[in-house]
Amino acid sequence: MTSHPPVIELTERLASVTPKKFNNVFLTNSGSEANDTVIRMARRYWALQDRPDKNVIISRTNAYHGSTFGAASLGGMAVMHECGIPIPGIVHVQQPYWYREGGELTAAEFGIQAARSLEQKIDELGVENVAAFIAEPIQGAGGVIVPPQCYWTEISRICAHYGILFIADEVICGFGRTGSWFATDYFDLNPDFMVVAKGLSSGYLPIAGVVISDEVAAVLIESGGEFAHGFTYSGHPVACAVASENIRILSEERIVEHVATDTGPYFQQRLRELSDHPLVGEVRGVGLIAGIELVKDKATRTSFDANLGIGIKCRDFAARRGLIMRAVEDSMVLSPPLVITRAQIDDVISIARDALDDTLKSLAA
Ligand SMILES: *Cc1c(COP(=O)(O)O)cnc(C)c1O
Numbered sequence: 001m002t003s004h005p006p007v008i009e010l011t012e013r014l015a016s017v018t019p020k021k022f023n024n025v026f027l028t029n030s031g032s033e034a035n036d037t038v039i040r041m042a043r044r045y046w047a048l049q050d051r052p053d054k055n056v057i058i059s060r061t062n063a064y065h066g067s068t069f070g071a072a073s074l075g076g077m078a079v080m081h082e083c084g085i086p087i088p089g090i091v092h093v094q095q096p097y098w099y100r101e102g103g104e105l106t107a108a109e110f111g112i113q114a115a116r117s118l119e120q121k122i123d124e125l126g127v128e129n130v131a132a133f134i135a136e137p138i139q140g141a142g143g144v145i146v147p148p149q150c151y152w153t154e155i156s157r158i159c160a161h162y163g164i165l166f167i168a169d170e171v172i173c174g175f176g177r178t179g180s181w182f183a184t185d186y187f188d189l190n191p192d193f194m195v196v197a198k199g200l201s202s203g204y205l206p207i208a209g210v211v212i213s214d215e216v217a218a219v220l221i222e223s224g225g226e227f228a229h230g231f232t233y234s235g236h237p238v239a240c241a242v243a244s245e246n247i248r249i250l251s252e253e254r255i256v257e258h259v260a261t262d263t264g265p266y267f268q269q270r271l272r273e274l275s276d277h278p279l280v281g282e283v284r285g286v287g288l289i290a291g292i293e294l295v296k297d298k299a300t301r302t303s304f305d306a307n308l309g310i311g312i313k314c315r316d317f318a319a320r321r322g323l324i325m326r327a328v329e330d331s332m333v334l335s336p337p338l339v340i341t342r343a344q345i346d347d348v349i350s351i352a353r354d355a356l357d358d359t360l361k362s363l364a365a
Contacts, residue, residue, distance in 0.1 A: 006240035013247040014200075014211070017181050022194065024217040027209045027235040031171040031197030032066025034208040035134075038193050039070045039090075040229055042132040042165050045216055048223045051128075058121055058133045058164075060095045064141035065134065065169055065195075074134055077142075091125070093117040095139065096147035099282045099293060099301060111151035119158045132165035132192075133158075137183030140172035143331035144291030146284050152187045160190070165216070167193040171208070172289065175199030176250060176338050179260030179287035186286065192216045202246045202338075207239035255338050259287050266342055270349045271334075277356050279310075288338060292352070294330040294359070304330055313362055318355035323348060325355065 007027070015023045026041070028034045039057060046054035057074065059065070065074040073086035076095065086092075094101070094117040102110035122130050133155070139145040159166040168191035173183035177199060180186040184194060193216065197208030212220065220227065233239075250256055264287035271290050272283050281295030294311060296304045304310045311327030318325040318332070326333045336348065 004235075004237050004240075006237040006244060007235040010235075010240040010244040010247075013244050013251075014209075017175075017247060017251065018194065018211055019182070019184060021213045021215070022211045023214055024212040024221075025209045026212065027207065027240070028231055029206045029208060029233050029236075029239075030066070031169075031195065031208045032068040032071040033231060034171075034195045034197060034210050035065045035074055035169065036068050036070035037229065038134070038167055038195055038210045039074070040227075041193065041210060041212070041216075041220060042167065043089075044227065045165065045219055046131050048219055053129055054131050055089050056125055056130050057090050057167075058118060058125075058130060059090060059092050060135060060139075061092045062095045062097065062142040062145075063092070063134075063136060063139060063169075065136075066171075091121060093121045095142065095145065096151045097139075097142075097145050098148070099284070100303075107148045108150050111148040112154055114147070115151050115154035115158065118155060119162075122158070122162050122164065127162045127164065130162070130164050132167055134167040134169060136169045136171075137173045137187055137189065138178070138286060138289060140289065140333070140335070141328065143293070143328040144285055144289055144333050146286055149187065152189060156188075156190055165192040167191060167195065169195045171195055171197040172199075172335070175202070175247075176256035176259050177287055177289050177335070179256065179264040181256055199338075200246070201239065201243040202250075204246065205239040205242045207236070207243050250338075259338055263340055263342065263345065264288055267336070267340075267345050267348075270345055271352075273349065274353060274356065277353065277360075279314075279356050279360055285334075288336055288340065290334045291328070292332040292334075294332065294356075308363075310359060310363070314355050314359040317358035317362075318351060321351045321354055323351040323355065325352060 043055045059074045061076040063076040065071045072080045073090045076092040094114045096114040098107045098110045174196045178186040192213045194211040279294045282293045296302050311330040315327040
């Protein structure tokens with residue numbers, strides 16, 4: 001057994017900010033590698049208990065879990081499903097995208113329906129064949145889709161009832177993005193694994209990991225023998241030192257609390273002022289992550305023809321004015337630095353409104 005001081009310091013710091021039952025982490029260099037790793041761990045967890053057939057992982061349409069073979073298979077984006085992706089043993093159920101797919105249902109009714117698509121899939125496959133369910137607490141790359149709380153309550157019930165593992169992909173939500181350390185805290189989830197990356201080092205160096213609950217770690221470690229898995233640069237001392245310092249600063253400068261009580265609510269409140277704009281169908285988000293969905297007809301939630309590339313136009317108008325606002329189809333997504341100030345939020349809102357006006361004018365022309 002070997003180790004080094006930066007990785008010891010990082011893992012101790014990490015355990016101090018994750019929910020209590022998480023005291024083990026497998027470090028990787030990217031979120032994609034971490035998701036590839038968690039596929040192996042979830043299947044291995046059952047195989048070690050003489051259940052090798054319990055290996056299917058259920059994910060959701062329009063999910064994003066990374067770009068390597070395994071991670072892209074977990075992902076539910078049709079454009080990424082090519083050349084043998086998804087790999088066998090990964091299936092997808094309905095995403096909780098109320099604005100697009102909710103029809104006449106209320107958000108709460110639709111949330112329950114979307115969650116039950118997991119239950120139906122488990123019944124269809126046979127629970128004896130299902131290893132785990134994986135989900136982003138808030139779909140980021142999919143357009144910042146925030147499910148109603150009842151969705152997560154129902155998902156938790158289903159995972160517990162069937163005794164399948166629950167993997168929370170916290171790559172975007174983790175480390176304060178929602179105003180809680182993890183979306184697991186924000187939505188009161190009870191995962192067995194948390195996949196972390198991006199915010200772990202605030203993006204300054206490449207580092208990621210699979211955080212493992214004590215109960216699952218006990219099976220993987222104690223009944224395990226060797227897990228023949230690893231990356232040359234896992235736990236690289238420089239990346240660990242930077243991630244560790246990042247967590248120290250987030251904690252000591254109370255940045256997560258500041259997002260929760262001050263800038264997060266202010267950002268969300270000011271963004272919702274954009275709802276009156278003729279192009280804006282829905283504004284959604286939590287803390288410092290948000291999506292603004294542009295539509296042709298607000299009353300019927302009808303989208304623009306994809307060929308018009310409205311989202312891309314709006315993105316380019318925003319960039320020209322100095323604001324990075326990505327387009328996911330026609331949803332404009334924002335994820336500002338956690339240290340953004342109120343004055344900077346005011347600038348974001350005013351440039352976003354100008355970019356929306358530019359887009360509207362270009363449509364009229
Ligand atoms: C970015 C992302 C990943 C992939 O992380 P990489 O470091 O880019 O490989 C995985 N899951 C989610 C939710 C992400 O947003």
